[in-house]
Amino acid sequence: MTDRPGHRRAPARARDGGHRRPAPLAPDSLAMSLSLAGQLVAAVVEGKALTEQLAHSRRRHTAPDINWGAVQDLTYGTLRDYGRGDAVLGQFLQKPLPAALHGVLLVAFHRLEQRHDQAHTIVDQAVSAAASLAPGLKGVVNGVLRNILRRFDALVTRLDATPETRLRHPDWWIRRLRASYPDDWEAILAAGNQHPPxxxxxxxxxxxxxxxxxxxxxxxxxxxxxxxxxxxxxxxxxxxxxxxxxxxxxxxxDAGAQWAARWLAPRDGERILDACAAPGGKTAHLLELADVDLTALELDPARATRIEENLERLGLSARIEVADCADLERWWDGRPFDRILADVPCSASGVVRRHPDIKWLRRNTDIPRFAAQQASLLDALWRTLAPGGTMLYVTCSVFDEENRSQIARFCARHADAIRMAIDNQIERIVLPGADHDGFYYALLQKHR
The missing domain is CATH 3.30.70.1170 (Sun protein; domain 3)
Structure with missing residues (x-):
């Protein structure tokens, strides 16, 4: 991976500690939590999605006493602290370590920052975790962590002097928010580093x-x-x-997501489309508010199953279609919809505290690609909207290119698109805060 301070990608011949037998760990120990969290962090750094890796880890490690709550807290906390551990380790590692061992060091540094009064225990347990992964390298881990402790205050001071490591977001991310929200950018970044409500x-x-x-x-x-x-x-x-x-x-x-159904304002008897509908929360909310004929679209069959499960629990029903919403010939019967909820794929920058791996996985160049995909979906969905009908555009992004600029470009392409007020505002930007995540909403009506 690139554009992270201090990062060194391990080559194929990184040291592996030889062939000593790994030391077993007690399932309920901090060492086990550090080991599992380190492996999860390593997987994310290698480009894998955290949710999938966490599920895989739980299937693989079935000991009943494993503290998965601690594993998740350590993993999420380390990923929220974007780049800090990497910047520190880059000063102490002369040669690359196996990815999982590097991950353990990242998690251990996060833990040291959070609970410095427990430094002795953290180092001891991190060394035990290292011994379970690469016994021949536990001395390296011990030496690195003790060197960090000796210079801890100076290291933290240096981290806090650099925007990327102080604000715990990539530099390009910070620049985008600072340009779009000159008064709120630091509060948005701070919210992205907190535990979600x-x-x-x-x-x-x-x-x-x-x-x-x-x-x-x-x-x-x-x-x-x-x-x-x-x-x-x-x-x-x-x-x-x-x-x-x-x-x-x-x-x-999430409370911010609960505005969607209210602002689309379904009425009894209407024909409604929820595009990109999984996992089905907004679909269900629409059905809870009105008796409507609702079609829920989802590209991923597994995620479409989640829509069905959620509706079944709530005693609700909808027509669920597995299809690309831009491929109209595959799913649209030609009958226009009265209302469309266009909750489109996006950078998810507004929900980063729930998915902290996004800060490691996203690149600045991804944002124009998301914007192009969103434009394509909007153009296709607009064809299915009845004259006089309304479409609510939604993202869980805080980046302007996916939000305000996207809608401006759409309206420039479609002369029949009319901007509608949402609670007396032309658009609603729900910035992440203590009560909710970050979302963008824009309401469009098709001219009759």
Whole structure:
């Protein structure tokens, strides 16, 4: 990978520690959590998606005592701290280490920054993790970490003097946000480094938001009612603790995403398309608000199955099609839609705290490619919209090229596109904050 401070890609002959037998780790130990997290971080650095790698790791390591919560916290925290560990390790490693061992060092440095008062334990457990992966190199890991500790304050001071490592985002990412949001760019970056909030959506066919809030209070779950009816939990909890979740009274959905159905404003009897619909949260929300004839499109068959599962839990139904929404001949019957939700693929820069691997995997050159794909999808979907119908354009991006500039270019191409106000504003930019992730919304009407 490139454009990360201090990064060295390990060549094929990186040291592997010889052929000593790896030392076993106690499943519930910090060493095991460091080892598994290090392997996950290494996989992301090599270009693999975190969600898939985490699922693979859980299938591979089945010991019941593994603390997967700790593994996930360490992995996500290390990835949120984009580039800091790499910048430090680059000063101490003269030769490349095996990828998993490099990952353990990255995780250990993250842990040292978070809990410096536990430095002795962290170093000891990181060395044990190294011994389980490459026994011959545990001395290298021990030496690197102890050298880091000796110079710790100076290293952190140096990291905090560089924008990329202080703000924990790639330099190109910082430049884009600074240009688009001169007053808010630092707050956006800070939000991207935080733990994400957990919000619930109330099934309006069964409960009001106020009744849902009372149900949660009875179960000892503290929450706040937000302006759009979302319930933001004071502390995240497993869904099996949420009363009525499995019977369809509640769904987990970010509060910022819950504006979509409200701003599309479905009405009974309308024909509606939810393009790029997986995992189905917005599909379900639309069906909870009105009795509509809804088609949900999804390109990935596995993700389409998730739409079906979510609707079944909620007692809802829709026509689910597995197809590329731009390939109209494959799925469209020629009957126009009254409303379209165009929640298009994007950089996901507005939800980076939920998917911190994005900061490692995205490149500046990816953004124009996303924008071109979005333009193609919008042009195709516009053909399926009835005259007088409305289309809500949605991204979970905070980059202008995918949002405001995208809609400006679309309107320039389509003379029959009319910008509609959303709650008295021509567009809605929902910046990431304490209660929600980042989203962009624009409402378009096709001239009759």
């Amino acid at each position: 957990m919000a619930l959506r109330v099934n309006r066919r069964r409960l009001t938001p106020e009744a849902g809030l009372a149900r949660l209070a009875e179960a000892g779950i503290a929450a706040r009612l937000l302006d759009n009816g979302a319930l933001c939990l004071e502390r995240a909890c497993p869904v099996d603790q949420i009363p009525g979740f499995f019977t369809g009274d509640f769904s987990v959905q």
